[in-house]
Amino acid sequence: MNIGQAASASGVTAKMIRYYESIGLIAAAVRTQAGYRVYSSEDIHALRFIKRARNMGFSMDEARELLALWRDKTRASADVKSFALKHVRELEAKIAELQAMAQTIKHLANNCHGDDRPDCPILADIADVTPQRKAANGNGKSKRGTQDHADCSCDDAAPAAPQKH
Amino acid sequence: MNIGQAASASGVTAKMIRYYESIGLIAAAVRTQAGYRVYSSEDIHALRFIKRARNMGFSMDEARELLALWRDKTRASADVKSFALKHVRELEAKIAELQAMAQTIKHLANNCHGDDRPDCPILADIADVTPQRKAANGNGKSKRGTQDHADCSCDDAAPAAPQKH
DNA sequence: GCTTGACCTTACCACGATGGGAAGCTGCAT
DNA sequence: ATGCAGCTTCCCATCGTGGTAAGGTCAAGC
Structure with a gap:
């Protein structure tokens, strides 16, 4: 999968995919000999994960943390929950404002x-x-x-x- | 009044006052011979106006429009009201989001x-x-x-x- | 083969609003 | 006159996204 296909499969623009890579939010993609980035369905999954997190109002840094929690098979659900609820409180503060x-x-x-x-x-x-x-x-x-x-x-x-x- | 005093009198930082001037939101300040900006109480008034508008969530461009309305002694209050209510709708859309x-x-x-x-x-x-x-x-x-x-x-x-x- | 057009690459600029800082000048009080 | 606070301009960074330019690549059609 080239980046354009990854983009339409994930809903994240090619531009943003490169950006996510550049800030280390996702790992550097494998390249073809010509330098084209190649994506697996697992990569698409991660991109969709990020997109969803962003849709819920998480910042990129928070999305990064969520990704880490997601990949850590041993995390306690309490950690995820408190992280999520903290975000809810921030959202609510903004709403009140x-x-x-x-x-x-x-x-x-x-x-x-x-x-x-x-x-x-x-x-x-x-x-x-x-x-x-x-x-x-x-x-x-x-x-x-x-x-x-x-x-x-x-x-x-x-x-x-x-x-x- | 120097810029520092204007800043504390208006609640807008000196940095921002210069910025507002640079984007034409406020007129270029009068200068002393040495190049220092000098502000009148009328300028302070405008700065406070801008600050208040920002506090209400208006963008700089909207603040610019409000300023224009404020200065236009002949505007119809209906114009101001519809402008304000449009902003309220935007705020409410964001809140819902x-x-x-x-x-x-x-x-x-x-x-x-x-x-x-x-x-x-x-x-x-x-x-x-x-x-x-x-x-x-x-x-x-x-x-x-x-x-x-x-x-x-x-x-x-x-x-x-x-x-x- | 060769051209064309869609796609990819990097690199830079822009936004909105604000803060930070450097390098240098000014004004005032000791 | 020395020092310090305050002023000046200029540049950089943020955050997430879009735009664009200049160039390389691929596949299809001639």
Whole structure:
């Protein structure tokens, strides 16, 4: 099997297969005399494994660890499970972060007329995080009987921080 | 105000301020004779605006658009609102994606003994997604949103697509 | 044979957003 | 005047993926 066939058999692009090889995620492929990479069905299996792990949101490094666990016939299932659950916690942390962002914006949008007037609490809030003012949006329409839950401008306090990488 | 002070006043690192300038997100700062950048409180305001937008998960390009809207005194609030809600939809799509991944893994973990025996359905599933389809996926292009989910071998598999990068 | 086109090879660039660091200049306080 | 903190520019790295260029290889058709 050449790399193109391996790619369509595994769902991993040829480009990525070479990349995985270059970073040592998979072993260097056997080559033909002409230098073409050759793949066995076992290789395809590993590629599909990696693809699946990536689809579940594991990073390449985590995929590497999973591969190692997979190949280690003596690993304890507890190890795999705790690894998996750790990843679940990370996913959930990210989910919470995104939800906080969405919540903040939805809240602001709720207070925005959305008509052709320029007055907009969304921009007002982004621009003026400082508490206190933001009273500007109170006029008319009054779909907001509720307190404006003043700290939707609670930026740093809120879990809506950008992730670094 | 020098860049360091602007950085601590805005919460954006000096490094990033220079970067924002280099990509045209903010105007080139005035310079002293010695070449030092000088910032006004208006500049700080813009920087804080950008920071807040980023905290809400807007990309730099989106932040750029928001800035433009902010500066355009005649924009319609409806424009801002639809922009914001579009972002909310994107956030929610991502959330759903992550939730599907977490769900898949949690489900697998539930079926894992988690003891010291090697037998583990988590790895078994990742390794053996159940053959059959998925190879094809026709000619490249395959946009991001395409299925190709993590199909958990158990019936309640959920769509867990990978995030772009 | 020879040409063509699909496939392979390596190598480099790009993204988005951020951090790190080097090498050199400036400003201020001792 | 010496030293140090802060500023400048420039380059590199990240992470995962795509693009592209320049060239080698293979199989099929003439």
